[in-house]
Amino acid sequence: MSEFKLTECGSPPSAADVQEVLPHLTPKQLADAVWCFAQHEVKPTAELMDAVAQEIHSKLAQFRAQDLSNTLWAFAMLKYQPTELWWQDFERQVYGALTDLTDRQLANLLWAFAVLERRPTPAGASALGAEAGSEEDDSSAGCSGPSSSPRPSPLSPSRGAAADAACHPGWVLEPLLSQSCAAGFSGYSAGSLHLLVWSLGKLHLAPSRAWLAGFLPAAEAHFFKFSPTELANIIWALAKLGAELPGAWLDKLLLVAQWRFPSFPARLLSIVAWSTATLHHRPQQEWLMCFEEQVRSKFLDFSGHELACVAWSLRRFGYSTRNNAVFYMLQKQQRFLAADFEILSNPKLLRQVLGWRTAPRGEDAGNSSGSDSGCAL
Numbered sequence: 001m002s003e004f005k006l007t008e009c010g011s012p013p014s015a016a017d018v019q020e021v022l023p024h025l026t027p028k029q030l031a032d033a034v035w036c037f038a039q040h041e042v043k044p045t046a047e048l049m050d051a052v053a054q055e056i057h058s059k060l061a062q063f064r065a066q067d068l069s070n071t072l073w074a075f076a077m078l079k080y081q082p083t084e085l086w087w088q089d090f091e092r093q094v095y096g097a098l099t100d101l102t103d104r105q106l107a108n109l110l111w112a113f114a115v116l117e118r119r120p121t122p123a124g125a126s127a128l129g130a131e132a133g134s135e136e137d138d139s140s141a142g143c144s145g146p147s148s149s150p151r152p153s154p155l156s157p158s159r160g161a162a163a164d165a166a167c168h169p170g171w172v173l174e175p176l177l178s179q180s181c182a183a184g185f186s187g188y189s190a191g192s193l194h195l196l197v198w199s200l201g202k203l204h205l206a207p208s209r210a211w212l213a214g215f216l217p218a219a220e221a222h223f224f225k226f227s228p229t230e231l232a233n234i235i236w237a238l239a240k241l242g243a244e245l246p247g248a249w250l251d252k253l254l255l256v257a258q259w260r261f262p263s264f265p266a267r268l269l270s271i272v273a274w275s276t277a278t279l280h281h282r283p284q285q286e287w288l289m290c291f292e293e294q295v296r297s298k299f300l301d302f303s304g305h306e307l308a309c310v311a312w313s314l315r316r317f318g319y320s321t322r323n324n325a326v327f328y329m330l331q332k333q334q335r336f337l338a339a340d341f342e343i344l345s346n347p348k349l350l351r352q353v354l355g356w357r358t359a360p361r362g363e364d365a366g367n368s369s370g371s372d373s374g375c376a377l
Contacts, residue, residue, distance in 0.1 A: 031056075037312075043078065060090060065100035076115035167347070193218060224256060231256065232264070232275075273309065303338075304349055308349040
């Protein structure tokens with residue numbers, strides 16, 4: 001893109017200079033431009049991004065599935081929030097390109113929706129549920145999605161209930177979720193599977209039992225390919241979604257995590273513990289012993305909130321306050337740490353560490369979240 005070279009003065013082109021070039025760029029060139037900004041961590045000015053987004057909006061009807069995925073991925077990486085009108089037309093275009101998306105492109109789209117917090121509203125979800133004729137009581141999408149439905153023309157609302165749903169933010173997430181499992185999960189890479197479930201957790205978009213039935217064995221086949229962050233994010237997302245998981249599957253995931261505990265920083269250890277406890281699962285005794293050892297060896301790396309999560313989790317696993325590794329280490333230390341002051345200044349965290357029974361019913365310490373990660377094609 002020679003048009004974006006430095007000017008004769010050696011300064012980057014102004015927004016006005018770029019605006020002169022934008023109308024001459026093809027949809028693919030526009031998508032590649034914003035993707036390049038994000039990939040190379042170049043932060044354009046708000047004025048420039050608005051101009052680029054406006055030009056993209058005017059040509060959305062010509063965007064291919066890959067261009068749509070790369071564009072929104074770049075917007076998410078750049079933390080750029082487009083206008084509501086832009087979102088509405090973009091979601092219609094995504095709906096029209098559902099069957100053209102590859103597994104990675106679909107996962108990246110869901111990730112971008114999650115990062116930009118484009119969550120579905122109940123009204124949009126219920127309208128789509130009516131169109132699909134779902135037998136589920138909630139807004140979960142099944143595996144029989146819009147892949148078998150007539151494909152709408154670009155930038156034109158689909159008929160029936162989907163047209164009504166198009167008025168609500170995030171309505172296209174349900175069709176995306178359905179499409180994600182339309183052909184099974186066998187072709188998904190470990191990275192794509194991780195992005196899928198992390199995005200659902202971040203969006204609070206619970207999948208159906210049929211979706212989980214396909215996802216779990218696919219994820220299990222990649223257990224040894226997931227990084228520590230991905231392992232922690234997967235169990236965190238499933239816990240946030242309140243998924244009902246087979247105990248054997250969860251024990252296998254925890255066993256893989258146990259083997260890789262030396263690579264887990266303190267924050268990930270707290271996320272894994274909180275998530276496991278939230279899922280009402282008690283790990284194997286050997287796992288608990290290894291986890292306690294990790295807590296002791298990395299104790300100084302925990303924040304007060306993370307320690308409270310671990311203490312709360314250990315009690316859910318059956319430990320008394322006296323035998324709780326967190327309480328033991330807090331007593332053993334010779335001086336106050338930043339984590340101590342964080343705990344002492346927060347009554348909720350203090351209750352979780354000390355195990356006071358006066359805490360309000362149903363109050364949990366865990367509110368950890370997984371880390372953002374994603375990449376374009």
